[in-house]
Amino acid sequence: MDNASMNIRSAMALAKTLEGSDSPRLDIELLLSYVLQQNRTYLMTYPEQALTAAQQTAFLSLLQRRQLGEPVAYLLGEQGFWSLMLQVSPATLIPRPETELLVELALSLLLPESLRALDLGTGTGAIALALASERCDWQVIATDVQVEAVELAERNRASLSLNNVEVRQSRWFDRIPESNFHLIVSNPPYIDDQDPHLSEGDVRFEPRSALVAHDGGLADLSEIVTQAPAHLADGGWLLLEHGYDQGEAVRQLLAQSDFTEIKTHQDLNGCDRVTLGCWWGAALC
Missing domain, CATH: 1.10.8.10 (Ubiquitin-associated (UBA) domain)
Incomplete structure (x- = not known):
């Protein structure tokens, strides 16, 4: 032309x-x-x-x-999520509308007005920052194992002036000595490394380490579920995003670790997307 x-x-x-x-x-x-x-x-x-x-x-x-x-979000260097505009980079996943379901569910729980929350594998900081923007009395720790992701999440935190969020580098709970969180949320890697979708569309450009997990995509989900009770307060909740075909498996993982009030919620496409459970030791919620 x-x-x-x-x-x-x-x-x-x-x-x-x-x-x-x-x-x-x-x-x-x-x-x-x-x-x-x-x-x-x-x-x-x-x-x-x-x-x-x-x-x-x-x-x-x-x-x-x-x-x-190449994804539009990477071309523009930004992506909207919840009510926020976030900087993005090829070092992290692009925040997706489906993940907003996890935020909605967390905000709908009966929780203390002032609480401590933990976002594992925060990437751009999307989940942590969305929660903190809605609940100014919450203190949120956001973690990621990748230095580039930690730096990006911190830039997003600073640009949004969300001073109730602390960004740390940690692989899941490795550098989290604290316990008694009322809320732990995560959108971890959950795709099987043999999944053909990894070679299609935008995910071809996204970091594989943030997408793929061993054991059919369940390895990181299992590790989080197993370790979460040591960091949750009585009556605390764990919310996990997962694949459309992993709802039953994640419910089983939560049950095996003595969580109760276990339920899977569907996204707008009718696919299993987020499973949650309540922790009260071995007692009933």
Whole structure:
């Protein structure tokens, strides 16, 4: 295409070149909005607005990377989650709408107004920061084993001025001496390393260490469930995100560790997504 002739309308028409995307028009709108520093309404209102030479070069470069499958969130360096806009990088998973279910469930529990919560494998900090933004009296510790993820989560924490969150480097509970958390949440790796979806779509660009777990995807979930009771207060809750076909297995793990009030919740697609359990020693909740 002749760059001199490119306006918003003709740029939008290039959505047809994104054959591998589930949302080609939205992808184009987001890339254009980013390059033009305008919202998506502007694109609809001024379709004949010409792009400058610099804008066209930037847009076409991003478009080419998207055509190769690179996720839009990585191209823009940010992703919305809950009510927050978070910085993202290829060092972490991209926060997904399905994970908001875990936040909703945590906020719906009958918990003390002031409590201590722990987010294991925080990545961008999405879960911890969403909870802290809704409950200013909660003290939340967010951990990740990857230094790059810890640094990114801390940048997000600082940019949102959420001073009730502390970000630490730790592999699960390894550097967490504290006990008596009222809430522990995690979206750990849970994909089987033989899963064919690992070679498809956006996940091709995401860190494999944040996606894959041994034992059919259950190894990290099992480790968290086994170690969580030593860190939970009586009446505390453990909430875990997992794969669509792992609900029964996670419920069994929780039961084997003497959790009660065990329940699996489905996401908006009707798939098992989050399982939770209450800890009261061996007593009933």
